[in-house]
Structure formats: structure tokens, C-alpha cells
Amino acid sequence: MFAQKPPTFLAPVHLDGTTLEGGGQLLRLALSLSSLTQQPIHVTDIRGKRPGKVSGLKASHLAAVKWLADVTAATTEGMEVRSRELVFRPSKTGEETRSNSDRNEHVARKGDEKEEVWENIFEDDRLVRRQSHITMSSPGSILLVLQAILPYLLFSNSSNMEAQKWVVPLRVTIEGGTNVSSSPSIEYVSQVLLPMLSQKLSITPITTTLHKRGWSTGRTEIGSVTFHIEPLPRAFVLSTFSLKNRGQLAKVHVSILAPEAAARISIRDKVTAQLLAYSPEIEILFPVDEKSGxxxxxxxxxxxxxxxxxxxxxxxxxxxxxxGLSTEEVGAKLVSKVMKDLKHELKHGGCVDEYMQDQLVVFQALAAGKAEVDGGIDREATLHTKTARWVAEQVVGTGFDELGRCQGLEYAVGEEFWKRRGMDLGDAITAMKELST
Incomplete structure (x- = not known):
């Protein structure tokens, strides 16, 4: 059976896509929160601050929209590449698990021939996992798709039956780009984002299987990654968290992708020399040293x-x-820039880098209490972070103070958010705004 549908009269929250950073992050976070809370959204002028033909929905955005629309039975308008306007109306937060035969009967009864979002895998009549596949025809960023759907995967409880006493693991395979310009890489997500979520937010560790790299540079190639996720149990509420007191620099993990061994060795030697000059006592590790092709x-x-x-x-x-540049000179430029950027991050004394800061906003919004993230001394929140905070405030009513602390929703996994306090969702958002102030 399906979760009860929210009231059909809920008006979409309007989001101007040119607000603050004006890029794709605004849409991704809005979709995440809309999918969980069933609050419809209407985004106009999507990626409106991107010049010319690169504005509007890209393939990676569309992949996330389509998957979330399918899994929430959402009705949509404007779901196509380069669309500058999108209406997204989810009608359920999750689907209770059924057997494959029951599911097929449901599809036949509905007359719906489309492929199901989830495939249920059974062993000895016991559901052991659910798996889903997302494809892109170009090397759009796999990790940006993950950014949009991860909150739903963790908090929707779409894999559990009410009477079920165990959490069903999820495997989501995404085809696209693993190493894409101006996007998080599979290395960054595996070594920074996912460890921080498990170690600092107590979310069950998420692991990755890299099947093939996908590149936006050189000859473009489409890659594939599987994410192994254990969703949070029904009624679970994420505890408030305080990311403070960074501590001393202890280790640096160095990941290198370059075309040939000589280039990788040269980069490795340059990085090692500069790191030891910066901090002679640190331990240097090399988790990835790989041919790029x-x-x-x-x-x-x-x-x-x-x-x-x-x-x-x-x-x-x-x-x-x-x-006109030798491989040695290119490697030197690469090392110089990344070392400079890392030193800049460390100088501020914060607990997160500028890319991690905005990715934690959705977890601050969903958690109980006032979650805080120390971004560093005398360091203003990034434009991406300000945008994410604005989206959370508009869609679900959370508020952030001048220190970046957020009065979270205390969202219970699997809850029908619009029923909260016996009121409609619009009244609930008003109440949350009053609470946050």
C-alpha cells in the first residue's frame, strides 16, 4: 500500500532560480526537501545566472528530477533538458515494500508499463536489498545527482514495511561523470563527504564501488558508480550536531590521476616536498595513484x-x-594551485571546507535542535551555503542565525510532514518559522 497523499490544495513554494548563487544547487536542495516533506515547489529561471545556452536544466539535473519524480509519484511540468521552469508536486514520501509479484500485479492493474524505480532482491523469501539504476547519456556529474537524492534515500524510509523489523540496504548505481570540471569528484565524495557524514553525524557508513571512471576532459567518457546505503530506521530523528574544535593537522591524503607514471611521480614528489615544508610532522598517504588514460x-x-x-x-x-607547456610544468601548476587552496582552508581554522559547508545545510534543517558548523574564524558563509540556507527557509521554514546555527525540523524518518501538529503544511511552515526566530 502507499502512504496517504497530502492535501491537493497545497500551493507550490515559488523559488526564483536567480537568487544568490543562482545555479543548480538551489534546484537540487529544493527537490530534496520537497520529496521528503511533500511540499510542492515551483522553480523559475532555473540556473538563471548561468550565461546563455548553459542555463536551464542539464542532463544531471534532469536525471535527479526524473528519479525523485518516479519514486515520489510526483506530477511535474517542465521536465526536459534546458527547461528554465519546473513544477514538482510529490504525492508520497515512500512506498511500503511489496513482493515482486505484488508489485507486478499493481503495475498491471494501473496499466503502467514503465520500469519500476526499485528492484527487490530476495533470498529465501526474505527481502535482502533494493536496487535502482540512474543513467545519463553524457558525463554529467554522478555526484551532483547523488547530492539531490541522498537525503531522500536516507530519510524517506522507502525501503521498509511498517511491520518490518530490519532496515533493507539500498544499492543505487548511477552512470555519468566521476571526474567532471566544476563538480565534486568520486574521490572527494568518498574521502571527505561520506566519512564526515558517518563520523560526525553518526549516519551509517555509505560505501562506493567505482566500476568505471567518467570524464569531462580529454575524450568524454561515461562512467558508473554504485552507492551502498543503509537508510535510517523508521521514526529515527537525526540528533543535533556541533562541528567545532577542529584540532591539529595530522594527515594529508593525496590522490593523483595523470596519464603516465612519470607525471604521477613528479606530482607526488612536488606535493610531498611542499606538504613537509608546510608541516614537517604530518603523515602523508596516497590512497589513489592511477593512470588517467x-x-x-x-x-x-x-x-x-x-x-x-x-x-x-x-x-x-x-x-x-x-x-606550449611540458608535462612537468602542467604538474607544477596543478600542485601549486591545490596546495594554495588547501593552505587557505587550513588558515581559517574551520571544521569544514567551503564545498562541505553547503552540503551540510540539508542535515542541519532535518536534525533536532540547533545544529552548528564552524566554517572558520572571520570567514563569511560561502554563496552556495547562503543559497542552501535560503532554500531551506523557503521550502520548510527552518531559520539560520548569524552564527550559522539552524533550528532544525526534528524530522522523523518516514513521517508525513504535512500532518504535523494536525495542521496543513502551510501552517506547519509558518509555525517552524516562528520557532526558529
Whole structure:
């Protein structure tokens, strides 16, 4: 059976896509919160601050919209590439697990021939996992799709029956780009985002299987990654968290992708020398040292790990012209930029890097109490973070104070949010705004 549908009269929250940063992050977070709370959204001028033809929905945005629309039985308007306007009306927060035969009967009864979002895997009549597949025809960022759907995967409880006493693991495979310009890489997500979620927010560790790399540089290629996720149990509420007191720099994890061994060795030597000059006592680890397959594919990620278990990362997928430059000179530019960026992060003393800061906003909004994230001394929140906070405030009514602390929703996994306090969702949002102030 399906979760009870929210009232059909709920008006969509209007979001101007040119607000603050004016990029795709605004849409991704709005979709995440809409899918969980069943609050309809209407986003106009999507990615309106992106110039010319690159504004509007890209393939990676569309992949996330389509998956969330399918899994929430949402009705949509404007769901196509380059669309600058989208209406998204979810009608359920999750579907109770059925057997494959029951599911097929439901599909036949509905006359709906489309492929189901989830495939149920059974062993000895016991449901052991659910798996889903998301494809893109271009190397759009796999990790940006994950950013949009991860809150739903964790908090929707779409894999559990009410009477079920165990949590059913999820496997989500996404095809697209793993190393894409101006997007998080699979290395950054695996070494910074996911460890921080498990170690600092107590979310069950999420693991990844990299089947093939997907590149936006050199000859474009489509890759594939599977994410192994254990959703949070029904009625679970994420505890408030306080990310403070970073501690001392203890280790640096160095990941290198370059076309040939000589180039990787050169980058490795340069990074090692500069890190030891910066902090002679640190431990240097090399989790990834891999052939990239093209002279136009050079990537470096440095992850600083502190004595209190925080991770801050800076990276660069080299995207400048290399004509007239030797491999040695290109490697030197790569190392110089990433080292400079990492030092800049460490100088502020914060517990997160600028890319991690905005990705924690959705968890602050869903948690109980006032969750806080120390971004560093005399450091203003990034434009991406300000945008994310604005979206959370508009869609679900959470508020952030001048220190970046958020009065969270105390969202219970699987809850029908619009029923809260016996009122409609619009009244609930008003109440949350009053609480946050």
C-alpha cells in the first residue's frame, strides 16, 4: 500500500532560480526537501545566472528530477533538458515494500508499463536489498545527482514495511561523470563527504564501488558508480550536531590521476616536498595513484585530516590549455594551485571546507535542535551555503542565525510532514518559522 497523499490544495513554494548563487544547487536542495516533506515547489529561471545556452536544466539535473519524480509519484511540468521552469508536486514520501509479484500485479492493474524505480532482491523469501539504476547519456556529474537524492534515500524510509523489523540496504548505481570540471569528484565524495557524514553525524557508513571512471576532459567518457546505503530506521530523528574544535593537522591524503607514471611521480614528489615544508610532522598517504588514460586528464585531491577527525579537501581537475607547456610544468601548476587552496582552508581554522559547508545545510534543517558548523574564524558563509540556507527557509521554514546555527525540523524518518501538529503544511511552515526566530 502507499502512504496517504497530502492535501491537493497545497500551493507550490515559488523559488526564483536567480537568487544568490543562482545555479543548480538551489534546484537540487529544493527537490530534496520537497520529496521528503511533500511540499510542492515551483522553480523559475532555473540556473538563471548561468550565461546563455548553459542555463536551464542539464542532463544531471534532469536525471535527479526524473528519479525523485518516479519514486515520489510526483506530477511535474517542465521536465526536459534546458527547461528554465519546473513544477514538482510529490504525492508520497515512500512506498511500503511489496513482493515482486505484488508489485507486478499493481503495475498491471494501473496499466503502467514503465520500469519500476526499485528492484527487490530476495533470498529465501526474505527481502535482502533494493536496487535502482540512474543513467545519463553524457558525463554529467554522478555526484551532483547523488547530492539531490541522498537525503531522500536516507530519510524517506522507502525501503521498509511498517511491520518490518530490519532496515533493507539500498544499492543505487548511477552512470555519468566521476571526474567532471566544476563538480565534486568520486574521490572527494568518498574521502571527505561520506566519512564526515558517518563520523560526525553518526549516519551509517555509505560505501562506493567505482566500476568505471567518467570524464569531462580529454575524450568524454561515461562512467558508473554504485552507492551502498543503509537508510535510517523508521521514526529515527537525526540528533543535533556541533562541528567545532577542529584540532591539529595530522594527515594529508593525496590522490593523483595523470596519464603516465612519470607525471604521477613528479606530482607526488612536488606535493610531498611542499606538504613537509608546510608541516614537517604530518603523515602523508596516497590512497589513489592511477593512470588517467589521456594527457588532458590531470587531477589532484588533497584531504587534510585533523586530530579530531575532521576532513577538509581541495582539488582541481586541470582544465586550462596545455599548449606550449611540458608535462612537468602542467604538474607544477596543478600542485601549486591545490596546495594554495588547501593552505587557505587550513588558515581559517574551520571544521569544514567551503564545498562541505553547503552540503551540510540539508542535515542541519532535518536534525533536532540547533545544529552548528564552524566554517572558520572571520570567514563569511560561502554563496552556495547562503543559497542552501535560503532554500531551506523557503521550502520548510527552518531559520539560520548569524552564527550559522539552524533550528532544525526534528524530522522523523518516514513521517508525513504535512500532518504535523494536525495542521496543513502551510501552517506547519509558518509555525517552524516562528520557532526558529
Amino acid at each position: 589521456s594527457e588532458k586528464r590531470l587531477y589532484l585531491l588533497l584531504v587534510a585530516e585533523t586530530s579530531n577527525g575532521y576532513r577538509l579537501g581541495r582539488d582541481w581537475l586541470f582544465d586550462e590549455k596545455t599548449r
